[in-house]
Amino acid sequence: MPVRKPPTERQRRLGAELRKMRERLGLSLTEAAAMHGTDRTTVSNIESGRFGVSADRVRVWAANYSCPDRDYVDALVEIARERRSAWAGWWDDYRETLAVGNLDLAEMEHHAVGFRAVQLAHMPGLLQHEDYARAVFEEAVPPLTPGDLERKVAFRVRRGTILDRAEPPKCTYLIHEAALRMRFGGRDVTKTQLDHLLKQSDRENVTIRVLPFVAGGVPSAGHSTLYAYGPVGQLDTVQSDTPAGPRFLHSETHLANYRAVLDRVEQRSLDPVSSRDFIRDVARQL
Structure with missing residues (x-):
């Protein structure tokens, strides 16, 4: 199994923005996990940037958090796509x-x-x-x-x-x-x-x-x-x-x-x- 690269600052930023969405609603990790149909550890790892997150999941989580800013969500989706693409800077x-x-x-x-x-x-x-x-x-x-x-x-x-x-x-x-x-x-x-x-x-x-x-x-x-x-x-x-x-x-x-x-x-x-x-x-x- 290849060694997982440490997250970049940009990848950590994506997780931090998802955390901000959750915190604006006053949701705990457990409550957010239940909303997304996953577990508390997964939410925590994504928010910290340790785990990647798909573009589709970003859109679903943003919708669950009732985020109204489409341009903001689109920008986050682009960051998610970068991590999963073969392109490296x-x-x-x-x-x-x-x-x-x-x-x-x-x-x-x-x-x-x-x-x-x-x-x-x-x-x-x-x-x-x-x-x-x-x-x-x-x-x-x-x-x-x-x-x-x-x-x-x-x-x-x-x-x-x-x-x-x-x-x-x-x-x-x-x-x-x-x-x-x-x-x-x-x-x-x-x-x-x-x-x-x-x-x-x-x-x-x-x-x-x-x-x-x-x-x-x-x-x-x-x-x-x-x-x-x-x-x-x-x-x-x-x-x-x-x-x-x-x-x-x-x-x-x-x-x-x-x-x-x-x-x-x-x-x-x-x-x-x-x-x-x-x-x-x-x-x-x-």
Whole structure:
């Protein structure tokens, strides 16, 4: 019997959404199991993402829970179909060599319809030039082996190819002046990265806004934040970086709080045209 792969963050999310439906009705696991004609353990395992669930079962459970949002249910059905299909994302090629959190991040980016992010110390991952990405990973503690270093660089660069799709995600990046001036790799690499950032800002789907030092403090200044928009609002996800790897949040409270944070940061940022001029000024000062 083949070894069962551990559930991905996206698969766990499907189970979590089914759990939210149940909890909104105030049903216990036992009551839900009786409603669905199954047992309590099966419901628990599906909600935790340990067991897969068919598209048909998702529709039946959603109907049993009286979920009125057809678009939301359709989006959940698509996630269920993914798990049972033979297709695996390109990131699965790295499953034995990179941390699972990195794969979950690439999968989330692949399926998102848009992003809004605050970057305080690094350039956005999807907008990093290869040389800049290498310089960032060279600061890893403990140091990476040459093979691991190049593998991480290749993975990060490949993540950025989603911007080349026929229908790429719409992205807004709020980048602090500190990130623009942080010289990873030295002057030449930083200059190349700033030039690359300006080229990326020419894309119709990419908006870059700079938060200058003079704007003062900002909420959530201790870490960078990525807000990924799902096909429906209920499937939005917040991803933040931690020393232990990516952290994914999707409760209604978390989503609302992070939208408020991003709104406040964006209000203090320069407009896109002024931001491009600001980046050019920083590049000229190098």
